[in-house]
Amino acid sequence: MIDDFAKQYLHSDLREVRETMLWKLDWLGEYDIRRPLTATGTNLLGLVKHLSLSESRYFGEVFDRPYPEPLPRWDDTGQRGTDMWATEHETREEIVDRYRRVWEHSDTTITALAIDAPGHVPWWPRPDVMLFNVLVHVLTETCRHAGHADILREQLDGVTGIAAGTTNPRHDKAFWEARTAEIERAATAATERR
Template sequence: MIGDFAKEYLHSDLRQMREAMLWKVDGLGEYDIRRPLTMTGTNLLGLVKHLSVWESRYFGEVFDRPSPEPLPRWDDVGERGADLWVTEHETREEVIGRYRRVWEHSDATIAALTLDSPGFVPWWPRPDVQLFNVLVHMLTETGRHVGHADILREQLDGSTGTAAEYAAPPHDAAFWEAHCARIERAATAAAATSGGRGDAAPTP
């Protein structure tokens, strides 16, 4: 049946993305997994916390299968953004353990429902959905944040890749300096021949 195949295909990709997200925090110290690495405060453990909250919500209350763990209200303005960073009182083990428990609850929902099972997302403009919509949404959302985490991890120690078994081979600083210099030369040359469109090339 195409429905069963599609559900398993999407679910399998979601499971892989979850594991990739946790791989991005593996092997780092407490400071590096928590500290802000962009001007808006994006941080690795905060991404794990964020995904645990929203996956729990999407595969929980949306299908009238509420999470066994308490969640902040989605419409609480005072709590907005609190799921994107981790306080000093929240441990790595708590955040990761909650994410893994969320997987179990989500997986049970996915197994119990068909792709056309109805759900209701009150924070969406078109709140009436099916499991298919939510599976695609959470796969997209998780993949997006794994991409964020990949860049953050690269900033910290140069580690990149979609999973441990596909980690990019390490190179020394000289390799990356030469690689970036080549890209910089191409960007500068393109800017110089663009006829003034966009940003000007930097002055040597």
């Protein structure tokens, strides 16, 4: 039996990782939070925008509690992928504020429903779910994108960690050059042994 402890535990973790996602934007300029940092265009503000849409659908329409603001539809093929980046007309503040409003809506759904409350995810192979399934899915998805954000942020300015108060120790360029050289030597040696 899934109990309220599981619900509270998962919900607490989700709240923490949401804050981590926003912390990854702190102290960066507009260009750095928007620019493509991978071959597929992944960027920090786009990850936050994407999580807003994803979470609004999972804790909204899946439980017949639609998010009250208009958002792009995933089933609109013309809009597919546009949730992963911010246009020049969308501000950081708009996207961050929307994400926080989505949290409020999601938190209301999570609080109001029992952990075994039924939902329906029409795009899943087994569409009949419980709040438990969706909580795990959204937490997993948010953690996955927080990992992406960790790497993107490290590429931009070397800042790593899970939150503003718990950043990893900063080292100078020489430290990281020595560390990566050590890792490269180990990778080369392991390859040569095979």
